[in-house]
Amino acid sequence: MALHIEKIAKSRISEVDFNNLQFGHEFTDHMFECDFEDGEWQNPVIKPYQPILFDPSAKVFHYGQAVFEGMKAYKDDDDKIWLFRPEQNQERINISAERLDMPSFPKDLFFEGLTTLLKIDSEWIQKGEGNSLYIRPxxxxxxxxxxxxxxxRYKFMIICSPVQAYYAGEVRVxxxxxxxxSxxxxxxYAKAAGNYAGSFYPARLAREKGFQQVVWTDSCTHEYLEEAGVMNVFFRINNTLLTAPTSDRILDGITRKSIIQFLESEGIDIEVRPIKVTEIVEAARKGELLEMFGAGTAAVVSPILGFSHQGENFELPKVENSYASFIKKSITAIQQNKAEDKFGWRYEVK
Amino acid sequence: MALHIEKIAKSRISEVDFNNLQFGHEFTDHMFECDFEDGEWQNPVIKPYQPILFDPSAKVFHYGQAVFEGMKAYKDDDDKIWLFRPEQNQERINISAERLDMPSFPKDLFFEGLTTLLKIDSEWIQKGEGNSLYIRPxxxxxxxxxxxxxxxRYKFMIICSPVQAYYAGEVRVxxxxxxxxSxxxxxxYAKAAGNYAGSFYPARLAREKGFQQVVWTDSCTHEYLEEAGVMNVFFRINNTLLTAPTSDRILDGITRKSIIQFLESEGIDIEVRPIKVTEIVEAARKGELLEMFGAGTAAVVSPILGFSHQGENFELPKVENSYASFIKKSITAIQQNKAEDKFGWRYEVK
Incomplete structure (x- = not known):
């Protein structure tokens, strides 16, 4: 199945201020598109980024069959382009698709579309600290x-958005x-569109109380900690990090699993086990809860400065040499080809 | 805010075979559309049914903010057009919208758009047994x-599809x-698009085992019965009907609540209370489970002939003068202006 390529007449890149990017708001010149019809994926094409005609009765508008991935591409000082564990995203979008009764997308076509698109729009991947191209299949x-x-019938697409370092401001939850x-x-556990829509209203209520996000707990008892906003979440009690095991309720985050593997290799205590809310509250009272942070593709690591539980507010101490900053620095160095890739996580686009 | 009307040049109605309609597949000549921008709903318009341009980054594709309603319009022998409790749909779409952090749609504009659209496309509402116009806000x-x-930014739309009597075939669950x-x-409890996407895969697994639908149970224990497929569900043990109370997990179905009110007025025993799976299984073993049926807008009442529980199959008896057929006949007679409307449920479009 040949990938058809239709290039734009003139790039829009000169119109973009790369020093003032709003996250996920500007898109590159091209997009990848492939349609599922008559039981198979067909007509893969890279073409100018553009709006698409949809019938008002298209099922995505009514029944929410929509899954996605988030990835980033980095350009190093030698103009090489790097992805971070892209095979994980390729596998996960199909795991998500299966749960929503959608067809899986072939691995070879995923990589052909992705890498061809990145090479065509490579000028949009900016070098320099914090810069990357956010990729949305x-x-x-x-x-x-x-x-x-x-x-x-389905449509598989990849669109790409240049982004700067992600900074969410001070985050309390x-x-x-x-x-x-969930x-x-x-x-x-799926990156299903509907999971996000359901999280916005509770997040709004949190913001109205002066908090930026929600840390989700299990829906049956609210006794166990699960995810933070749209990220996985880690807790540091004394010198041990804790994160919940994945389940059918919790996203199998690629940043999360990379952090776990990295911590193990560094000899830092990491426990993957159910975490009770009461355990965290008690540790906070004793001054032993030293850090909380979210982990995800957009921010890699996003520190959490405090939390509220049943109306009581807890502020975390300021920690020098935090695990959060050490992890973020180490992982991003690997992502950007500034550190040895001993886990084999980098993938060069060439 | 003036409703702008742009009519089609030539109706497509002559191309439609009203005796061979696929549910929700044909649409009327016009649609209603209104956009939320700058904090308010604006530019309400009725225009020819047509595809719409969407940016690939439109949030509905990624984060699932999408809610809907289902309603029906009937035409009686005097060419009068009737809706069934439309104020309930108008209220519920806003309850759904709130939960997904979407703006509510004004009641007056909902009714103006709806009734104007129905009058313009009134030829599409066919008289005769089982015929109606399915309405999708x-x-x-x-x-x-x-x-x-x-x-x-949001788009509110109403599209309409002529339908015949809904018959799902023999249904076992x-x-x-x-x-x-949930x-x-x-x-x-919201009519959120994502709820439906999540139900398709389990329904597929059921079909592969020879069953047509899933009866959902509570997610914490699977001990309590909740909904059937995309409908509420009723059980008849001896001469008592049972249905689960609504909750934040269960849709507050308009057909469901109408049936409860109708049964109470008829003096038929109806209990609205948590229903244990074991209670239904035991009743089935004793031959006391006489009926099961789904209740929803599309089918009004949809009989269920049997069920499977943990690999064991139960077949319900054939009941003469079933409650299901009595209820369906009675409710549809009210909907179609063939019976007295003692509950004040009918709404004439004029």
Whole structure:
């Protein structure tokens, strides 16, 4: 199946101020698109980034069949382009798709579309500290008709957005005791569009109380800590890091699993086990909760300065040489080809 | 705010075979559209049904902010057009929207758009047994940009599809003991697009075992019965009907609540209370489980002939003068202006 390429007449890159980028707002000149029809993926094409015509009855608008991935490409000082564990994203989008009864997208076509697109739009990947190209592969249901059943037609796309270092500002969180992100036997482990829509209202309520995000707990008891906002979450008690095991409720984050592997290699204590809310609250009271941070593709590591639990607020101490900054620095150095890649995580686009 | 109307040059109605309609597949000549921008709903318009341009980064594709309603319009022998409790749909779409952090849509504009659209496309509402016009109001997030936050722009639309009597074939169900539809504190009570996407895969697994749908149970214990497929569910043990109370996991179905009110007025025993799976299984073993049926807008009442629970199959008896057929006949007679409307449920479009 030949990849068709249709290039733009004139790049929009000169219109973009790379020093003042809003996250995920500007897109590169081209996009990758491939349609699922008659039971197979067909007509892969790279073409100018542009709006697409959708019928108002397209199933994605009514029944939420939509899954996505988030990745980043970096350019090193020698103009080489690097991805971070892209095979993990390729596998996960198909795990997500299966749970939403959508067809899997072939690995070879994923990589051909992705790397060809990155090479065509390589000027959009800026060198320099914190700069990268955020890559968004996604699959949406395009069949017309509003019967409540899985679509027979889909569109796989990759769009790319140049981004600077992600800084969310000071982040304090509310530990959820009413709202939930996902159910046992639900779709929480998938990067499904609907998971995000359901998180915005609880996050708004948190913001109205002066907090920036929600740390989700299990929906049955609210006794166990699960994810932070749209990231996995780590807690540091004394010199031990804790993070919850993945489950059908929790996203199998690529940054999360990379951090775990990195910490193990560094000899830092990391425990992957169910974490009780009460354990964290007690550690905070005793001054033993030294750090909390989110882990995800956009920010890599995002420090959390404090939390609220059932109306009581806790502020974390300021820690010198924090694990969060050590991890972020170490992982991003690997991502950007500034450190040895002893785990084999880097993937050169060439 | 004036409703702008742009009519088609020539109706497509002559191309439609009203005796061979696929549910939700054909649409009427016009659609209603209204955009939320700069903090308010604006530019309401009725225009020819047509595809719409969407940016690939529109938030509905990535974060699943999409809610909808399902309604039906009927035409009686005097060519009068009737809706069934439309104010309930109008209220519920805003309840759904709030949970997904979307703006509510004004009641007056909802009714103006809806009734004007129905009058313009009134030829598409066919008289005769089982015929109706299925109406789909929905709201989707249209802002460009892939930051994971609620959209600042939305589109409210109404599209309409002529339908015949809904017949799902013989329906037998699997009682869920692994997969779940919704969590405590989640979005199960909302008509959110993502709820449907999450249900398709478990339904596929059920079909592969020879069953047509899933009856959902609570996600924490799988001990309590909740909904059937995309409908509420009723059980008849001897001469008593049972249905689960609504909660943050269960849709507050308009057909469901109408049936409860109707049964109470008829003096038929109806209990709205948590229903244990074991209670239904035991009743089935004793021959006391006489009926199961789903309740929803599309089918009104959809009989269930049997169920599977943890690999054991149960077949329900054939009941003469079933409650299901009595309820369906009675409710549809009210909907179609063939019976007295003692509850004040009908709404004439004029």
């Amino acid at each position: 996604f699959i949406i249901a395009t069949e017309h008709g509003i019967s409540a059943s899985a679509s027979n 509310v530990i959820a005791d009413k709202y939930s992100r 159910a046992n036997g639900g779709v929480g | 929905f709201i989707i997030a249209t802002e460009h940009g892939i930051s994971a936050s609620a959209s600042n 699997v009682i869920a003991d692994k997969y779940s539809r 969590a405590n504190g989640g979005v199960g």
